[in-house]
Amino acid sequence: MHTTVVKEIQPRVYEIKNNTGLDWDAAAAGLLSERLGEPPNLRSQRFERLHQLSKVPTPHRFMESWRRTDPAIISQKRFKLWNPEDEILSDTSTHDSDRSESPPVLTSAILSLCNAQQQSIVVEENAEDSGLVLASQDHTFRTQDTMSEFNSLIGRDIEEDDTPAFGLMNAVWYHGGYLLAVPKGSQILDPIWIRHRVNTPGHALMVQNNIKIGSESSLTVVIETESGGEIENYLNEITNIDLEPGAELSLIVINTGTSNSRYYSHLNVGQSESSNFEITWVDASEGWNVMRREVNLNGPYAEAFFRGMRIGSGEGSLELRTKQNHFAPATSSDLFYKSALFDNSSSIFRGLIRVEPEAAGTNAYQLNRNLLMDEGTKADAIPNLEILVDDVRCTHGVSTGKVNKDALFYMMSRGLNHSQAVNMLVSGFLTEAVDGLAEEDLKDYLFAKIEEGLSKFLGGKSVE
């Protein structure tokens, strides 16, 4: 190990028992709260949310916003809640690989989670010295007095358009998640690496993560989520992020899932003055995914960048819903999302740039490009703009099509065979999306992930 281990919490030994699951009721909310050792205010917040949940409509396919992704897939009727007390899956293979496979770069800390429960944690000494707080919620309340850091974030209300139901469900029944805080003025150079393996066969798992970056601090966080197993499972994850003035956060998200994974994820970022948020993602899930990614540029000069790419395969579907909310002057945001779709996979992009009257001097961009590689693939795009002030520069663009035959011809005339040429074009297409990432080592890692994701489609792929 290249890091100095200052603290290692031994993984618990889990046993597989019968999966009875919990019902979607107040008793389960209480049990989950108790298990995390939550203070009474957070527990009563869960009950409040439960009450709110009973008042909101159940999302269904006839809502325009759910027209292309069927929310019935993650209906409460189809899943019971995962019961963390009784039936934690002992997924030793994953657990072993977590420990054996080191991240490809130097890290400041590594946190491994399985079904929202902490498996192991390693924090490098100088990161801890600079005040880094990293823990899973199932340990935090008992072992650390870090509550004050997260008071403003835990259980925070998230505005969710016409379907607040999924966010409320999470707020009522979350099992845990991680807490990450960096105090004011800390420069943590090496990334934090978080690995989360989720497999709750036939059950639903609600996860809530909270990240807070103090003023003038900077941090890179890599989050690898791997979900699904042999039986359908549902992960509902909410990540709240707060950036104080001048804070910088670069988030690298790698998502892989089997065809049985059902993943609803909501990332909600609040940004103060001059803060900088970047998210770079590589998604290769074959399952059902809805990803909401929302930045609120609340302070002047705040900047947000979204860069992402997706390799769609199997029957995989991913609906990406982004919001770039500009509330303050001279803010900027940029979104660049590419997907290459194979087999019968589909992509839906719903983006919104909203510029409030106060946000003069805003620049906001949105670009989505989709490559349809196979007959059965589909891509929808709904990139919306709502501009309430004149002093702006906003653009969006979408393109959807097949591999450019001229480019293919050109490359083949230079001696490449068909599949080499296609491979080169597709990987070139996708890597462009993450090219803006500053950290070279991490970029190489993402490129490798892309190549790995594409490798199964190489050879014999015909693009007519």
Next chain:
Amino acid sequence: MPNQILDLELDQYKYGFRDPEEYLYRSEKGLSAKIVEEISERKNEPIWMLDFRLKALDWFNRKPMPKWGPDLSGVNFDDLTYYIKPQEHGERSWDDVPDGIRNTFERLGVPEAERKYLAGIGAQYESEVVYHNLKEEWEQKGVIFLDTDTALKDHPDLFRKFFSTIIPSGDNKFAALNSAVWSGGSFIYVPPGVQVDIPLQTYFRINAEKMGQFERTLIIVDEGAFVHYVEGCTAPTYSASSLHSAVVEIIALPGARVRYTTIQNWANNVYNLVTKRAVAYKDATVEWVDCNLGSKLTMKYPSVYLLGEGAHAETLSVAYAGRGQHTEAGAKCIHAAPHTTSTITSKSISQYDGRTSYRGLIEILPGARKAKSSVVCDALILDPEARSDTYPYSYIDESDVEIGHEASVSKISDDQLFYLMSRGISEVEALSLIVRGFIDPVAKELPMEFAVELNHLIELQMEGSVG
């Protein structure tokens, strides 16, 4: 007694066959089966049309108001008058017309006599004479160009074959309303191979307060034929708190080409909620040229269903929203056949506290291989209080396609203004030049006199915006 204050003209294109005596009728305020029956009876319609109207009324009552999009809470269906035969009266003198509109007329160079004619009583259509001049020529070629009511009487079979086949009465709340109380509109039939190379034109006007105008237009262009229909509002109209809810259906049979041009300049208290839809069969082309300058609220999404291989749709749209206006203009193209193509170009300008929205849909159905679609939406925002929205939906169920969408929103850059002003052009002129350049891709597609008018209108709307 409130209905007594209402005097209106229903639809504006008057032809010789209308007897002024018959214009002296006005239905009661509000909407009921009785009123629908009355309208039908007065029009001496066949029973199937009465049935159609009553079914549509049922749809209207059952359909909810749209929950999406602009605020429709200002529409009060009970306070509207749904059917009024134009009446000769002098009470709405030119002096009643707001300065803005009167000024517009002057700046447009409409002669004094014409202006009186327009603002005054009875016959609202100066375009009638023009059409009469051309009428014989059309008739000889077998072209039918009538108001929709007359077409129902004179060509019952042709009418019934196509009427409401594109927009069923239950399509949406406003189409249902139109279907129940429709009156007037244009009916055009162009026989195979006939090229009507001079535009056909109809001019619509609302004159009364709290009036609902529900014209119904049906255009059938037979194989290989061509027609260009211009709908105006080519000069401003005046009304108060009125509703204009038209239904326009276009059928472009194989190889046909239709261009439908609208220059909409309603007064700023008209709700303009129209349903316009076309179908294009094999190798047919449908073009919507849609200029929306007036109205309090416009919701208009001209659609083309590309049903035959090789069909093409083109939408060119200019939208302007000034004080208190919300102009939501969009376009829809549904590709239901292989090798179909569509392009949408939308230009919008919002000023003062005006709001423009583009809401569009591109849908590629399974099997529409090699479909191509390109959408470009550009918006100019001229004031800090103004607002611009873009809501482009695309649902693509076919992989062998090429789809592109682009949009941009910005103000007029200081660099551009500075450049022009440094060459001795005043700020107002510079602004107007830039705006004219901005809408040029659409304006250049208009017949010259309309392009000139469009530029004049935009200039007028923007007057006083600087300094």
